[in-house]
Amino acid sequence: MSNPATPATPDLWSDLWTDQDREDVRRLQGPVWVVGAAGFIGAKLFFSLSRIRNDVYAVSRQAENSWRLLHSPYGNRLNLDITRGQEVVEAVRKHQPKTVFNLSAYGAYERQNQARRIHEVNYLGTLNLIQALAETGCDAFVHAGTSSEYGLNCAAPAEDDLLQPNSDYAVSKAATSYLLGYYGRLRSFPCTHLRLYSVYGPWEERDRLIPTLVRLGLQGKYPPLVDPAVSRDFVYVDDCNRAFVKAALTSCRQTPGRSYNIATGTKTTLADVAAAARRQFSIPDEPTFGSMSGRKWDLANWYGNPARAKAELDWESRIDFTRGLEVTAAWEREAEPHVRFAAVAPKTEKLSAVVACYRDHEAIPHMHERLTAVFRKLGVDYEIIFVNDRSPTNDEAVIRGLCASDAHVVGISHSRNFGSQSAFLSGMEIATGDAVILLDGDLQDTPETIEAFYQQWKQGFEVVYGVRVKREAAVHMQFLYKAFYRVLRHLSEVEMPVDAGDFSLIDRKVVDHLLRFPERDLFMRGLRAWVGFKQTGVPYVRPERMFGRTTNNFFKNIWWAKKAIFSFSLKPLHYIQGFGLALFALSMALSFFYLIYYLVSPPQNAPGITTIILLVLGLGGMQLLSLSILGDYLGKVLEETKARPRYIRAGIFSGRGDLHGEEEISRFLAEVRQTCRERRG
Template sequence: MIGASGFIGGNLFRALLARREDVIGTVFSGSPWRLAGVSALNTAFMNLHDPNSVRALLNRVKPKVIFHCAAFGAYSFENDADRIHHTNYISLVKLLESLDHRELNAFIHAGSSSEYGFNAAGPAEDDRLSPNSHYAVSKAAASLALAYHGKARGLPVCNLRLYSVYGPYEDSSRLMPVLCEHAVRGCLPPFAPANTARDFVYIDDVIEAFLLAAAHMGPDLAGESFNIGTGEKTTLGNLAALAGKVFDIQEEPRFTPSAGRSWDMEQWYANPAKAERLLGWRPRTPLAQGLISCRDWWREHLRHAQFQELTKKTHARKSKNSLTAIIACYRDEEAIPIMHERLVAVFNKIGVEYEIIFVDDCSPDNGRERIREISAADPHVLGISHSRNFGSQAAFRSGMELASKEACVLLDGDLQDPPEIIEQFVEKWRQGADVVYGRRVKREMPFWLDLCYKGFYRIFAMLSEVAIPKDAGDFSLIDRSVMQWILQCEERDFFLRGIRAYVGFNQVGVDYVRPERMFGRSTNNWIRNIGWAKKAIFSFSRTPLHMLTFLGGLAFAGSVGLALASVIIRLLAPESTPKGMTFLSLLIMLFGSATLLGLGLLGEYLGKVFEEAKARPPFIRKHFIMHGRIKPADARPIQARDDQ
């Protein structure tokens, strides 16, 4: 469901979710208010303007049916011509090209009656298109592209030319929401000229048209366009009179000649005969019934929302204004509620849209239940439970695959990564950084242990073939564009802070003091820390192999030199030649230990190759936790990685 945060897409998305679970709605720049209460499992970020973003999501989801409702320019205040054409036409063509060799059952596109432009009075689908605005041109071009891909290239695509759709979740700047909001207050709004005619079709009927088009898709429908309207011409004078009657409002309606969009036509209504003949579709909701349903929905919705806030006109969504927090949890039962409380406080303070993903990495405590309790009270919270302990790196990756916001923030669940630092991360991000990492200038631990950590980072920086920031852990903010490339790195032995540096982009650090663990004891020990050091070095450095080669060459040169020296001494001073077993024993021990060291280093690299060659999944999800419920993860295989 492309464009799930829009009016048409949001209603269709909810209707699909009511029928089945394997539905994914894409979000990009739309307001999230229409998706309130929808699980993050069912949403995914996709930027239609970015081929990498589109390809990554198609590869992960492998959709059989696509409903495309993303558009720009339908509102009079959306007048960026370049964005109109890129969103409505150019990105659509690129998307269709990317679908050419995929298994697809149906692709249903939300077109517009604006395609007819000047020819707006009851046209048939094969009548001349005469667009009269940039928006109309882009949608007309899109319908022709769909016709080409359907008729000439056999893609199962069709185009629904929607007329004046109204219903729940419509932008509050539009006529019908304004009318319903005034009706709740017992009055009528000003209307455009009374003789202006429109074809009002209720959203439930439009949803039925989308579903019928997908169900009936076949060679006969491929590339076709269908008018989706009632075929009834309703003037605004008639609408005002009907509204006064059904809402019992005695006020005389007022009509304003200057209202409306510059490209609006006076007579604008559908000829839906083709949709009825080929799809079996006909509108079922009379205008009076639709008005009452719409008014009742707005009355209920406005109990907890401000009408003026529900429009893109005056509250356009800011870029870089949404975050996904991903928390890797192991033995963090007591810290989880505090982490949630502090994260929510930070997100509310900086005013960003957010979701919080807790990843329970098969913790032996009651962390999963804590996550369930929090998710019951906060719909922004999603939980993932792994089948066993795969480690924090796998936990972060598991969460990143489900993140749907513009950037993600990675934190350890033990509160050693202070959530309050996120405010500084966001500031740097909005200034142009693609990655903002936390730099541990000091750790609340014994001096000698802190010195060991600092020493490792400096040694690692010298050995690594990639510039690795010193004293930087996993705590970081990662922009969506960077996250997509990180997820394309398929290492099973995943070392996130190294991969993060490897992909590049604009990266900056923020200094902070890393506190002690708030509850319990750390699961890290010297053996684990040595393992982390080996993972880092052998994943991002071939220097040990170069050193081994150098030592081998040095030993060979030394052996040749020693042999020559022995011969010369034997010839010149026979009595001075070394005697006995001591000298031979030392040489054997030297070369034996060097051989074992070399075999060990080679074994480490071969072990990593062996792990990658087995291609086992880096993690296995056992449960999803949302809205206070724990669901088996196998109910949602569509969200798994390709190799799971």
């Protein structure tokens, strides 16, 4: 097995390819896409190809935020979510790629355990690419499979042997191999499926075995190890990536739809790995095996059979494990200052905008455009959740159109109109961002103010709300709104900010607390104040509605005021009690006064009928008012004891499809909660 010489002055993006390998790259039809270039193998392939030609594109859902691509000298990057069919079609039509290497994957790591997402990315994403490329025409499509497709049948299986996948990830990759077989053999689509064994080398995830082994080996230590008999077939990444180029030039054209094992054919146990590390790094101690628990897919005889790849692709591994470990260690020394803080890929901040919509069909496209511009300016990942609260206009149709064209948009439709507070809560429940932004859909909550919200959030504030310093409305309405907030602040038993509506940015941990509140009769801005945490306000001018007329009126505003006061204050009851005590004291004082008066100067007739009538009417009115206040409080208690749902979703829709049934929506919510847990780390 020959080993090419290590470059005299290696850089972070160098490789061990030969002149012939580079000539093969020049023969590829362009433009060239590397889909999944944010990952380990994809990034390394992108770097190697980009050193030779300038029409290579790194394609990823978050290509701009990948820690591997962040400081790379190669700049052709394309953001694309392959699970969004229409988005894929538009990108393929625009760029017309001729050679596509698909290394996108989800589920290869234990932390990636959302079953639905695994199959969406690995199978449906590949199908979207194939169908779009079949329409425009491509020269080669090489797909990265996995040796995990063989599952329990793992000891040097041939490509046509029985597949026994033992995980969702393996099942999705095995299904994709059959998909490629069908499109290649029966529909003449130029594709190849490569079953990759244990690929290692520069730019691998920092918490994987070989990077951990090298990093600790340079310090003279071993990492925790499982059973020494556990084996792998280790393939150096540059060898692996040569196979992609070879497949694009051979099997895609000659035998489309075929699968190939990309392996060395050598069984390397963990005991062998530890011995190689000891030689390479002069580690003085003996390794401690069994110091960490094994994974459920760890097997004692996991190695490949590369015979078909050698015969048909003219490919074989050139870098043995000892040599690969040496080169990886050299790279680690060079790269350590750059990857020191990348124990795992850094988390990109994600913001979720929840927009409550009712009769806002004209404003929704403008809201989407302005929110998108703000989020892109901030350089964050984002999602925009439009909640159609059973609008009688065509809000849902407009939202569906945005979902079809933008992967960042999710729509919710309620079964009836539950009100904006329930709409906010419904959207918050499916939001996956590190912070959630609440906005009304009429554009009176200006998206551009989010920039100021974001800056305050970055400074450590966990709730940032908008303060309306000026409202473009009639003078009497401005006065009434200001009076309401000040009365509410006076009556409330918690510190309520004045002139602050629902428009706010709320940190994920605060959102999680709000979602746990069981109450049905919601007043979100009050709950936001009640939970506490570190809060601040950002002043902004609230404009008039851009389209249509407000859905509020005088009586609805009175209802809002009652809702707010009775939700966060018992002072009306205290005032009734105080008024009653005052009347009782007054009546006792008057009784004593009149008793003395009658004893001193007895009246000759019975005057005072007017006084009696006024007292009866006044006291009767106060009694009715008191009873109505008590009734409002009792009504709130009744609503809570009924424990009806705060909202019912008729459906959730996005570019990936619609969810309607209760079971589908419940499963989706479980995946959302899992995603939030993963983001928290």
